[in-house]
Amino acid sequence: MGKSVISAIGTAARVMNASALRAVDYLRVSTEDQTKGYGIAYTGKRTTAHILRKGWNHVGTYTDEGESGTLPWEKRPGATEIMDLAVQEPRPFDLVCVYETRAIGRQNRVFWEWVWKLQDLGIFVAVVDEDIDNTTEDGEARMREKANEAFKELARIRKRTQGGIQEKAEMGGFPGGQARYGYRIANKGHKGEQHLVIDDCDGGEVCSRTDPCETLHEAPILRTARQIAVREKGNWRKVALCLNAEGFVTRSGIPWTHANIRARLTDEDLLNARYVFRSAKNAQLRPDGTPVWGASTTLELPRIFTEAEVAELRAATAKPQRKSPVVGRTYTLSGRLVSPCGQRYVGGSPADSETLHYRCSGKAEDYAGGGSCSCPQIYAQGVEEWAWKSICDLLGDGDRLRTLADEWVGTTAKQQVDYSSRLASLDQKIAEKDDTIDLMMAVAAKQVTRQGLTGAAAEEAVEKKLKPLYEELEQLRRERAEIEVWQSEATKADQRAKDLQALAQTASERLDTFTKEQQAEWIVLLDIEVKVLETPPPMHRGLACPIGEWFRANQRQVPTLCDCTWEQVVELEGFPNGGVAPRQRGGLAPRTVLEAFLKKARTGVAWPELDAENGSTGLIGHWKRWSASGRWERVMEAMKGCDGGPVAPRHPLPQLEMTGKVRPGVILAVGGTVREHHAQESDPWAAAYCSSGRPSPADGRSST
Missing domain, CATH: 3.90.1750 (Hect, E3 ligase catalytic domain fold)
Structure with a gap:
């Protein structure tokens, strides 16, 4: 026996035992309704009075003021809060009371998906202005009838209104709304x-x-x-x-x-x-x-x-056609990078760009001459690799990853409506209506025969008697077709959640091999957001640093120069005066030149800045001579065994901080931060929190 059936039986048992139902009221009004005086206060008084009159216990009120009735419940805060409570065990209420059917929704699917989901959970719905509820089969039938009447009336009003506007336009008159500019x-x-x-x-x-x-x-x-x-x-x-x-x-x-x-x-x-x-x-x-x-x-x-x-x-x-942006490139963090100016970085590079980047949306002026932010661009590959490495560090635990995916699927399942039972119920009603029509057709035929009617007159009389039944049958078939469409769409959403679950079964073993599209899917799933905590360094656009490129190409760390190693270099190259004095006035000593080269490799400092620091204007000339003569290769071979550090990244990243959450409620307070521009490394992620907000027992650390 299904859980929703057990819940319904339990609720019915409480009713039979004269135990009062626990009721909450849901108050939604549109802006149009509020201007007519039907605001939250007005409807709230009537739902409260109705609950007291029925002898129910009023245990809460949830509101959506100014929210459209065409929005699904997931996009209305008050309705979502009710549903979040409804899936809890034990459930805190038994019935939801609304003033009128349109408070639930102004469209067929919006209305029924909310009512049915509550019904599957064993929670009833009551409508005040019609004094109906679905605690009984008769009440549910009346609710369906009144709701369908409301939807039809709305469709008729819209059709008449739009028809009048159309006629006005066809006659050459202005159909309404704002005038065209000018x-x-x-x-x-x-x-x-x-x-x-x-x-x-x-x-x-x-x-x-x-x-x-x-x-x-x-x-x-x-x-x-x-x-x-x-x-x-x-x-x-x-x-x-x-x-x-x-x-x-x-x-x-x-x-x-x-x-x-x-x-x-x-x-x-x-x-x-x-x-x-x-x-x-x-x-x-x-x-x-x-x-x-x-x-x-x-x-x-x-x-x-x-x-x-x-x-x-x-x-x-007329302008020549511009080159289109890169086609097919997925920017996994587009819209998820928060700039220091408060705007968001978005991805997009011209087709001829060799380095893909994120650009701050604050660059766009509010109006011509209105100013814009000065946030530099961020190297796309660098920040995406940092973010995905941080995610891999967190989700590398296969058991934990599967738990997150299972919870996602479980919550998705809880939100699904049991369409199968509705379709089965409609199939039964359609079959019963068919039987009723067959029976009534025989009865009507006998009646018209007794009246002496024959031929076309008899057929017309029978059709007239059966017309209401045929209309009811057609309405049931339309409802069934509509619900089949809803079921198909819900099945696709459910399948996507299960695909993510299946992906999680093997993801921990191959997270580092995910394509950009797969990475983007998980970033959305975890609702990742990356904050840029400081102004990013300017993105390098010119030629890459030749010294840094040498270390990258040779997969070498940048060595640290010590006195002992320098003596070997002096002996190898034959520098006079120990290589610590310049050979000519205004020049630089060989050791000073080498130390400047190594600093440039470690930090990525620009040539002009390096010249200014050393009181020179020719360090790049020294590099060209050392490189062309083979001296650089010989010196690096002599320093091959020295301790060293990483070469500066081609595009250094700013200090970053990441946060994320799994939508069912598992919040990930992510403390990963780039501490040093050249390191591009992240701290361990902070504790994961369960849906209650308490730290995960496996971690034990406090909130950051």
């Missing part, structure tokens, strides 16, 4: 007479013929912008800067950005003086690509630009 609505408020006109100062409805016009008209802004765009040959940032300098602002009252003014001036509807109602890019579409609520309709508008001005604008702003 135009205003004439005869506003006069039903059937509204249309768009150019937003110029004409001394009419908006302006005064006697006083200076203070209205910021949109058509003159567009004309000015077009002239600047032609003059600046499509430099849109300069266009925006000029508009802002002249005090022009957007319709919302903020300064212009280059993207905003470019979108306005290159809009094909503006250039062709038209308004495409229900265009493919804006309308709600069917699977075949046609608009749901009516055919696309084009309204002709008066021209703001002449055809010659449009041609001039097109010619001036």
Whole structure:
């Protein structure tokens, strides 16, 4: 016997024993409802009164104020909190009370998935305004009937509204909403007479013929912008800067950005003086690509630009096609790197870029001339390798990894609705309805025969009597088809969770071989976030340091120069005066040169900075001579047995900190940090926490 059935039996037993049900009320209202006075306070009073009237114990209230009824419960905080409590053992309540069915959801699937999931857990739902609940089969049938009526009424209202708008557009009138930029609505408020006109100062409805016009008209802004765009040959940032300098602002009252003014001036509807109602890019579409609520309709508008001005604008702003970004490259941390400026780093490099990088989104100006952050780019491969190494360190324990994946799958399963039982119930009802129709058909045939009807008249009379039953049967079949679709989608989501579980069975043995796509999947699963704790060092763009490249190519550490080793070098190369004095005035001693080379290899310091530190301007010349003559190779061979350290990375990383969590509730407080730019190593990850928030017993460390 299933757990949900046992829970339902237990709840029913409490009812039979006259034990009061424990009820919580769920209060959701949309913004529209609140303006009509049906806010949280209004509905809360009525749900509370209903709970008291029924003799239930009121044990809690959960609210979603201003949340749309079209959103699934997982995206509403109050509804999600109820469901999180509902899966607990023992359950803290037996029934959820709402004021009306639309409080649960304004769409069929949104409504039923929440109600059914609660029902599977043995928790009932009560609706106040209809005084119905699903504690009985009759109550559940009434709830289904009332909910379906509400959904149908909403669909009818939407169809009538959209039909009226469509008719208005087809007759050439303005269908409503905001006017297109550069135009205003004439005869506003006069039903059937509204249309768009150019937003110029004409001394009419908006302006005064006697006083200076203070209205910021949109058509003159567009004309000015077009002239600047032609003059600046499509430099849109300069266009925006000029508009802002002249005090022009957007319709919302903020300064212009280059993207905003470019979108306005290159809009094909503006250039062709038209308004495409229900265009493919804006309308709600069917699977075949046609608009749901009516055919696309084009309204002709008066021209703001002449055809010659449009041609001039097109010619001036035509740009050669840019090289596209790298195709197929997965940036595993895109949007998950938090910049010191508070924005997020995103991945994206030009196709001809040799080094892939992350770029701070704060680089984009809020408006032209508004300033932007100065965060340097971050080397993509370096930060991704650091992050994945940290994840591998944590998840290298196979048992722990499987536990996390199992918990993920288990929680996903708890959130799934038992569609199979609903489909089985509908199949039974459809079969019963078919039997009822067969029986009623025989009865109706006898009735029309007694009435003396024959032929077509008899058939018509029988069809009329059976029509309500056929409609009910068709409704049941539609419901079944709809639930089959929901079940299919839920099965795909469940399969994805199981795929992750299967992946975890072998992942601990091959985490370091994962592709970028697999890494990205686990980073999402763990909800990884990396904070950049300091301003990143500038990303190197020029030629790579030749000294560092030598150590990387030869897989050598950078040796430490000591007096004993230097004596060997002096003897090998025959440096006069022990190699500690310059050979000529203003020069550098050979030992100073070698120490400078080794420092550059260890730290990646730039040549100019190294010259300034040593009071020289020719260290790069020394390197070229040492390298060309073979001296560098001989000296390095002499120092082969010396202790040393790692070579500086080609692209040093800033100090980083990582956090993550597994969505069912296992939180990972990740303390991995790059302590030294050249080391690129992370500390051990901090303790994992269970869903209760207490440290994992296996770790024993306190929270960081």
